[in-house]
Amino acid sequence: MTKETIYYVDRLGTDSLKWDGQKGVFGEEGLLPLWVADMDFRVPQSVLDAEKEYLETGVFGYYRPGIGYYRAFQAWEKEQHGYEVQREWIRFAPGVVPAINWLVQMFTKPQDAVMALTPVYYPFLHAVRDNGRKLACCELKNEAGRYGVDMEAFEMAIVQNAVKCFILSSPHNPVGRVWSKAELKAMLDVCKAHGVLVISDEIHQDLTFDGHKHIPSALAGDYDDMLITLTAASKTFNLAGCQNAFAVIPDAGLRAVYEGFTARMHIEGGNPFGYIAVEAAYRHGLSWLEEVRDIIWGNYCFVKDAFAAALPGVCISPLEGTYLMWADFGQYLEQEEMAEFFQKKCRLAVDYGAWFEGNALTHARFNLATSRENVEKAVAAIVANLKG
Ligand SMILES: Cc1ncc(COP(=O)(O)O)c(C=O)c1O
Structure with missing residues (x-):
């Protein structure tokens, strides 16, 4: 290379x-x-080159991504994270934060409790409150600056608040943790036992350091019917303005709900510049x-x-x-x-x-x-x- x-x-x-x-x-x-x-x-440079080539067509009409876009994402997930994402699981979102807000609207009702581990990336908190849901916080344990999950408090927060949905930041913004497989499994098993849908925001998946390795939540156990993974090339390759993100939804039932929602809003796809940047970055970045x-x-x-x-x-x-x-x-x-x-x-x-x-x-x-x-x-x- x-x-x-x-x-x-x-x-x-x-x-x-x-x-x-x-x-x-x-x-x-x-x-x-x-x-x-x-x-x-x-x-x-590969992203700039791909964008320049498209600019030179001189036409910015309605766009539909080719299969290469999906294949580039699938190859990246498999090679970097060992996650074999199937083509039919992938849906578009114009950003991870919009997707979180949509998912809260799709899968919970007003006044339902939605949980996050605090301190946390504050748009999670806004997604709960702005949509009229009840925020259930589970405070992370801070041990001399390194944070962890208090599993007893985690389960108690779910039970006491009758939590319907848990929004996980993995790796965790802002405390910088890359969750281990055991930690992910512990959290997802408790969610599974209590019928809690998990939204796993893995937008920082490629930014790990010092020997730490990101584990997709989907690989921590058998969670396909209760897990939606959100990710993007935007943090990894500095493409946030392109507003292009992935919702990975292995379960056909959950996917049908997502499709119904995005179809009603007529936001099923993004702009060409986003698709082109993402494909080039995953292929050559x-x-x-x-x-x-x-x-x-x-x-x-x-x-x-x-x-x-x-x-x-x-x-x-x-x-x-x-x-x-x-x-x-x-x-x-x-x-x-x-x-x-x-x-x-x-x-x-x-x-x-x-x-x-x-x-x-x-x-x-x-x-x-x-x-x-x-x-x-x-x-x-x-x-x-x-x-x-
Ligand atoms: C954990 C996390 N999720 C989502 C986002 C933003 O995602 P998007 O720009 O795709 O809405 C950020 C940006 O800082 C983030 O840190």
């Missing part, structure tokens, strides 16, 4: 949400953005991904070492998966000081722990998929302002 050069792109002024869209959330622009989970790296993973891991090690030397009280969760570093500043900051510190003093846009629910009010989440220079600037600002 030939090495691919990774190019950092200065995205300021490109209508990027992360760089140019801070005002809505932070009330101002001009912060160094380590929030929104996309990368500041140019996509693989592996060496790019390997380079990017090295950059992210290097950034993580840099931050860890810098904080260990200058601010040893910052508790950084081990980065097993995702490119999002989760750190607790509770030894230095009160929860009321978080926004003032990061935004006003350090001039950084980060995701605050409070957004993720659970016991995380002095945490912050940092996106490491950027240049070392940006990471160094961020660390320098934090160290200077905490020590100074």
Whole structure:
């Protein structure tokens, strides 16, 4: 495999949400953005080439993906994760978050309880609340920064709330865990025993580090009739703007419900640019991904070492998966000081722990998929302002 050069792109002024869209959330622009989970790296050359070829046709009419799109996804799942996804199980979604919202609407009723492990990627919480469902949270166990599932609390939360649906983040955003097969099996077995549908969001599946290996929930046991897996090439290859995601639904009954719902909304397919990017990335993007993973891991090690030397009280969760570093500043900051510190003093846009629910009010989440220079600037600002 030939090495691919990774190019950092200065995205300021490109209508990027992360760089140019801070005002809505932070009330101002001009912060160094380590929030929104996309990368500041140019996509693989193969993706650009495929898009250029399509652009040259000069016609952007109605589009239908060829079989190559599905085959590229199937080959990727099989080769990278050992999951043999059958063609008929695959359905389109214009994003994993829209799919989560749809699934909540399809498979639960108003006031039904839907569970998540907190702290968690906050659109899970919004998907439950915004659809008029009851949120049941099961707090993850935090052992010196490494998180785990308290299986007794997990089952109790399901039983006490009569949970109908569980939304799992695997790997888990924001705590960075890559769940082991035993952990997945324990959670899915309890869900199965209590008739709980599991939505397994595996969008970060390809971003694992330090020997950790993602296990698809579908391979942890026999869960085909109660499991829907959502994934995408968008985090892996920095294609989030293309709005192209996969719902993998092995069960024909569940699939029929999905099809009925998407047919009623007439959203059964996406735009050509998404399909073309995804197919090219899965076919030819592996060496790019390997380079990017090295950059992210290097950034993580840099931050860890810098904080260990200058601010040893910052508790950084081990980065097993995702490119999002989760750190607790509770030894230095009160929860009321978080926004003032990061935004006003350090001039950084980060995701605050409070957004993720659970016991995380002095945490912050940092996106490491950027240049070392940006990471160094961020660390320098934090160290200077905490020590100074
Ligand atoms: C766990 C998780 N799910 C879903 C998404 C977003 O998915 P999409 O852009 O496909 O809606 C993200 C983005 O950060 C994420 O971290």
